[in-house]
Amino acid sequence: MARLKAWFDRSGWSDLIVGLPYLWLVLFFLLPFLIVVAMSVATKTPTAPPFSFGGEHPWINLGGYARLFGDALYVRAFLISLMNAATATFFCLLIGYPMALALTRVSKSWRNILLMLVILPFWTSFLLRVYAWMGLMGKSSWFNAALTDVWNWIVPIDWAVKSLPMMHSNFAVVLVMVYTYLPFMILPLYASLERLDPTLDEAALDLGSRPWQVFLDVTLPQSIPGIIAGGLLVFIPAAGELVIPSLVGDAAAPMIGRVISDEFSSARDWPMASAVAVALLALMVIPTMLYSHYQARAEGTK
Amino acid sequence: MADTAFLRIEGVSKTFGTFHAVRDVTLSVAQGEIFALLGGSGCGKTTLLRMLAGFEEPTAGRIYLDGKDMAGVPPWLRPVHMMFQSYALFPHMTVETNVAYGLKHEPMSKAERADRVREMLDLVQLTQFAKRKPHQISGGQRQRVALARALARQPKLLLLDEPLAALDKKLREHTQFELMSIQERTGVTFIVVTHDQEEAMTLADRIAVMDKGEVRQVGSPTEVYEFPANRFVASFIGSITTFAATVVGREDGQLRLKVADFGTEVLARDVAGITEGQAVTLALRPEKITISQARPEAANVVEGVVKDLAYFGKDSLYRITLPSGALVQVHAVNARRGDEAARVADWDDKVWLSFEPGAAIVLGD
Ligand SMILES: Nc1ncnc2c1ncn2[C@@H]1O[C@H](COP(=O)(O)OP(=O)(O)OP(=O)(O)O)[C@@H](O)[C@H]1O
Numbered sequence: 091m092a093r094l095k096a097w098f099d100r101s102g103w104s105d106l107i108v109g110l111p112y113l114w115l116v117l118f119f120l121l122p123f124l125i126v127v128a129m130s131v132a133t134k135t136p137t138a139p140p141f142s143f144g145g146e147h148p149w150i151n152l153g154g155y156a157r158l159f160g161d162a163l164y165v166r167a168f169l170i171s172l173m174n175a176a177t178a179t180f181f182c183l184l185i186g187y188p189m190a191l192a193l194t195r196v197s198k199s200w201r202n203i204l205l206m207l208v209i210l211p212f213w214t215s216f217l218l219r220v221y222a223w224m225g226l227m228g229k230s231s232w233f234n235a236a237l238t239d240v241w242n243w244i245v246p247i248d249w250a251v252k253s254l255p256m257m258h259s260n261f262a263v264v265l266v267m268v269y270t271y272l273p274f275m276i277l278p279l280y281a282s283l284e285r286l287d288p289t290l291d292e293a294a295l296d297l298g299s300r301p302w303q304v305f306l307d308v309t310l311p312q313s314i315p316g317i318i319a320g321g322l323l324v325f326i327p328a329a330g331e332l333v334i335p336s337l338v339g340d341a342a343a344p345m346i347g348r349v350i351s352d353e354f355s356s357a358r359d360w361p362m363a364s365a366v367a368v369a370l371l372a373l374m375v376i377p378t379m380l381y382s383h384y385q386a387r388a389e390g391t392k
Numbered sequence: 393m394a395d396t397a398f399l400r401i402e403g404v405s406k407t408f409g410t411f412h413a414v415r416d417v418t419l420s421v422a423q424g425e426i427f428a429l430l431g432g433s434g435c436g437k438t439t440l441l442r443m444l445a446g447f448e449e450p451t452a453g454r455i456y457l458d459g460k461d462m463a464g465v466p467p468w469l470r471p472v473h474m475m476f477q478s479y480a481l482f483p484h485m486t487v488e489t490n491v492a493y494g495l496k497h498e499p500m501s502k503a504e505r506a507d508r509v510r511e512m513l514d515l516v517q518l519t520q521f522a523k524r525k526p527h528q529i530s531g532g533q534r535q536r537v538a539l540a541r542a543l544a545r546q547p548k549l550l551l552l553d554e555p556l557a558a559l560d561k562k563l564r565e566h567t568q569f570e571l572m573s574i575q576e577r578t579g580v581t582f583i584v585v586t587h588d589q590e591e592a593m594t595l596a597d598r599i600a601v602m603d604k605g606e607v608r609q610v611g612s613p614t615e616v617y618e619f620p621a622n623r624f625v626a627s628f629i630g631s632i633t634t635f636a637a638t639v640v641g642r643e644d645g646q647l648r649l650k651v652a653d654f655g656t657e658v659l660a661r662d663v664a665g666i667t668e669g670q671a672v673t674l675a676l677r678p679e680k681i682t683i684s685q686a687r688p689e690a691a692n693v694v695e696g697v698v699k700d701l702a703y704f705g706k707d708s709l710y711r712i713t714l715p716s717g718a719l720v721q722v723h724a725v726n727a728r729r730g731d732e733a734a735r736v737a738d739w740d741d742k743v744w745l746s747f748e749p750g751a752a753i754v755l756g757d
């Protein structure tokens with residue numbers, strides 16, 4: 091056994107096996123990304139593919155990046171995306187945290203059932219579920235009618251409406267994103283909460299803290315890694331989301347995913363689309379780096 | 393006396409479903425006492441402690457602390473702090489903030505709070521580790537942080553669940569004395585849970601011996617060792633050899649017993665509640681029996697043969713076969729030095745065992 095291991099180490103097999111996942115990343119993430127970066131500094135041409143380097147054009151064309159900041163359309167799309175993603179993340183946390191906490195407090199058999207329920211939506215097609223929401227939010231649905239009644243009951247009489255204009259709004263986008271991404275918040279939160287030692291709660295109770303203080307002093311601070319992990323898992327895909335805003339969003343206030351898609355397909359401006367994509371990635375890398383910095387610091391004190 | 397006691401536990405029971413974890417426990421503990429709950433694994437020690445801390449409500453019975461009924465009082469309002477077996481230090485806080493944690497509920501100024509924390513860290517000699525996190529200190533230091541944290545709010549009663557179980561033997565002995573000295577300085581009443589009888593004997597003023605949720609005897613270390621009330625206590629604390637016997641008479645405040653295994657009658661210390669003719673158990677501690685080659689002049693003499701002996705250096709353990717085939721354990725201190733010290737008797741030697749009537753324990757159950 092030991093000889094086998096020595097041979098394994100010496101012959102470089104272990105390097106290969108360790109390296110395979112990285113090869114995967116290089117092949118399917120880094121390489122495409124570099125192509126996109128290269129495309130983002132190309133020049134749009136009416137050829138196929140619709141971009142070129144060199145010729146009478148300058149080799150590197152930063153026009154796409156300049157337009158990113160110059161054209162209000164892009165800045166606005168970025169802001170809307172970040173706003174929607176942040177709002178969705180916030181509500182996912184607000185709804186997901188109590189659910190994750192409850193999962194850790196129920197008996198083992200209930201826990202498995204409830205965890206199943208959290209994952210269950212994935213068994214139905216994502217598109218189907220979005221269409222279901224479109225039906226619910228539509229003007230003639232019982233859901234809309236019920237919410238309209240509530241709305242009319244709360245607000246002054248002048249503001250009363252026949253039905254709530256939920257569809258094709260940022261509200262609809264956030265609602266469906268919260269619904270879609272909730273499991274991505276709950277699962278990492280549950281994983282981090284489940285690891286906590288329940289005797290720590292008892293120790294805090296014993297030292298004079300009421301249950302809500304115990305939550306703030308003991309549970310919450312220890313679950314920060316879970317909050318950050320869940321937050322990133324929701325925020326990053328939400329910010330680049332294409333399908334949900336296309337189906338239920340406001341076409342006049344597009345999110346950045348929609349902009350990229352439009353630039354690629356209808357505008358056939360691949361360099362511009364690539365520039366937007368690179369900018370989006372850069373924007374997403376920042377919070378991720380902050381997270382790993384935070385983690386490294388937390389681990390550094392160990 | 394029971395009415396004036398600092399802590400009174402009256403007929404407390406706790407059942408989980410149909411399982412009786414604690415059964416009709418009645419105890420009283422005086423102020424400033426170190427009281428030990430001693431018993432084997434699963435006998436309900438932790439459950440009793442958790443009822444005192446307020447984490448579990450008794451199924452039946454009452455707990456009075458300083459005259460106040462504790463029923464329905466939540467843990468955060470009890471002047472009782474607990475030192476958990478796992479220490480339960482907050483991993484995201486430093487040693488200092490751990491110790492200060494309970495103080496945030498005290499009406500005191502920032503400076504007073506800092507003073508108290510410093511005083512506590514001083515008490516457990518951890519001042520230089522104040523800024524470290526719990527995972528950056530050793531097990532023994534963690535134990536002391538847990539103690540300081542539990543003492544910082546000056547509880548009326550401190551509950552310690554196996555406070556030394558996680559420490560190695562050497563550190564444990566050292567820490568026992570440290571605990572005692574801290575208790576003496578703070579004057580806080582301690583209830584210590586342990587399954588280690590030596591620890592209970594060293595630490596405690598009084599011990600409650602528990603078995604299957606019941607308290608079998610309460611007394612000072614000497615009382616439970618020298619005068620066990622029943623067979624469980626006698627065999628749980630220290631080692632002991634027991635024989636079936638019958639009481640044949642009473643003379644000079646002593647009981648005359650007929651012991652089948654000895655083939656003779658012996659005298660034993662009189663115990664209340666034993667009647668003549670009753671079948672009893674005679675219990676002998678190994679160190680109370682003298683072993684000799686020649687027949688000694690003593691009240692109780694029994695003949696036997698050395699079956700086994702183990703030499704430990706400062707003492708030896710003999711196993712003696714009686715004519716009936718029964719085995720007796722005898723502990724002899726090797727007081728003499730040199731070669732002659734090695735042993736009083738050798739394998740297969742015929743020897744005489746003798747013991748004082750006062751050292752013979754008669755158990756009615
Ligand atoms: N919450 C509970 N539900 C059901 N049974 C329990 C519960 N807590 C304790 N028990 C049972 O009650 C009995 C006493 O438990 P307890 O923890 O008080 O024992 P202990 O004396 O502290 O033992 P140890 O020395 O092993 O810590 C055990 O048999 C245990 O299984």
Ligand SMILES: [Mg+2]
Nearest residue numbers: 437438439553
């Ligand atoms: Mg226990």
